[in-house]
Amino acid sequence: MTAATLTIDLGALTANWRALDALSARDVETAAVVKADGYGLGAGRVSAALAGIGVKTFFVALADEGIAVRAAVGDLAEIFVFSGHMEGDARVLEQHRLTPLLNSPEQSARHFDQLANHPFGVQLDTGMSRLGMEVQAFLTLREGLMARAPSLMMSHLACADEPDHPQNTAQLRTFHELTDGLGIRRSLAATGGILLGEDYHFDLCRPGIGLYGGLPFGDARAVVGLDVPVIQTRRLKVGETVGYGAAWTAKRPSKIATLAAGYADGLIRKMGARAQIWAGDIPVPLIGRVSMDLLTVDVTDLAEVPSHLSLLGAHQSVDDLANAADTIGYEILTSLGARYKRVYTGG
Numbered sequence: 148m149t150a151a152t153l154t155i156d157l158g159a160l161t162a163n164w165r166a167l168d169a170l171s172a173r174d175v176e177t178a179a180v181v182k183a184d185g186y187g188l189g190a191g192r193v194s195a196a197l198a199g200i201g202v203k204t205f206f207v208a209l210a211d212e213g214i215a216v217r218a219a220v221g222d223l224a225e226i227f228v229f230s231g232h233m234e235g236d237a238r239v240l241e242q243h244r245l246t247p248l249l250n251s252p253e254q255s256a257r258h259f260d261q262l263a264n265h266p267f268g269v270q271l272d273t274g275m276s277r278l279g280m281e282v283q284a285f286l287t288l289r290e291g292l293m294a295r296a297p298s299l300m301m302s303h304l305a306c307a308d309e310p311d312h313p314q315n316t317a318q319l320r321t322f323h324e325l326t327d328g329l330g331i332r333r334s335l336a337a338t339g340g341i342l343l344g345e346d347y348h349f350d351l352c353r354p355g356i357g358l359y360g361g362l363p364f365g366d367a368r369a370v371v372g373l374d375v376p377v378i379q380t381r382r383l384k385v386g387e388t389v390g391y392g393a394a395w396t397a398k399r400p401s402k403i404a405t406l407a408a409g410y411a412d413g414l415i416r417k418m419g420a421r422a423q424i425w426a427g428d429i430p431v432p433l434i435g436r437v438s439m440d441l442l443t444v445d446v447t448d449l450a451e452v453p454s455h456l457s458l459l460g461a462h463q464s465v466d467d468l469a470n471a472a473d474t475i476g477y478e479i480l481t482s483l484g485a486r487y488k489r490v491y492t493g494g
């Protein structure tokens with residue numbers, strides 16, 4: 148069985164970085180978040196393409212993710228680790244020259260104990276209550292941390308995709324209160340924060356999802372295409388059913404195509420009948436249940452059934468598919484399966 152083809156347009160990726168970079172002032176650096184294997188698209192390829200157009204700063208979630216990024220971007224780039232300095236990370240941080248963002252007094256103690264002269268940043272919790280040093284803990288440690296010259300002070304916005312949410316200005320105010328006058332490089336904005344405007348940009352912006360073509364960056368170019376091969380077609384009489392649970396019944400004489408991808412490839416079962424798939428410019432409905440390795444499509448109205456149908460691409464974005472599955476583009480991207488044949492273009 149031939150696998151579906153996932154096409155990753157590195158030209159669109161770098162165009163998205165440039166477009167996001169252009170939204171902040173010239174003296175604001177734009178970094179790139181390449182955690183979770185570059186949002187599922189391949190951290191090595193994605194990082195190398197971005198380094199190739201001059202991106203100098205990268206972010207990953209876990210220290211181990213930094214290994215592939217370091218190999219791809221060379222020695223000069225700076226790679227930050229959001230989860231900070233966790234137990235057992237010292238060797239990887241040192242060997243691959245990764246910069247942990249210290250998240251707690253425990254992490255600070257561990258870092259200065261185990262890697263005293265190794266660079267670090269500080270992540271502050273300004274109201275998201277997820278990751279980062281809490282305000283009181285930071286105020287207690289601030290002097291000692293500043294004496295060791297962190298390379299970045301950062302925090303993360305909980306509601307940046309909702310421009311009018313009052314938590315944005317509240318977090319902005321807290322970030323100022325904690326970091327004004329310290330003279331350390333600062334970062335608050337991810338993709339959503341870039342779109343909130345210059346008050347949120349500080350010294351460095353760190354977009355993730357917008358690079359990969361997802362909302363809230365509505366002007367993004369599509370980066371991902373997914374073409375799924377047709378395995379076989381069959382004709383159904385009125386009353387015959389398709390797939391598990393016999394969930395779809397032919398109401399007219401129908402032609403059904405079976406396609407080679409399913410929920411094991413990240414095509415979330417819940418998208419079921421609400422998603423469409425495209426035969427060139429013509430939308431055709433998915434029918435019945437998504438199975439582990441297969442999709443079924445009603446192609447009755449097509450004059451000719453092509454060898455492949457397109458699930459992601461010019462006609463259907465990652466966010467369109469996310470809507471059909473009641474989720475967000477981030478989850479669609481990071482669920483994209485390991486079985487796909489991956490083709491990189493525009494690199």
Ligand SMILES: *Cc1c(COP(=O)(O)O)cnc(C)c1O
Pocket residue numbers: 180182229302303336337338339353354355356357
């Ligand atoms: C994932 C993440 C980002 C990137 O966010 P996007 O919404 O994908 O742009 C930035 N900062 C932190 C702390 C993150 O966890």
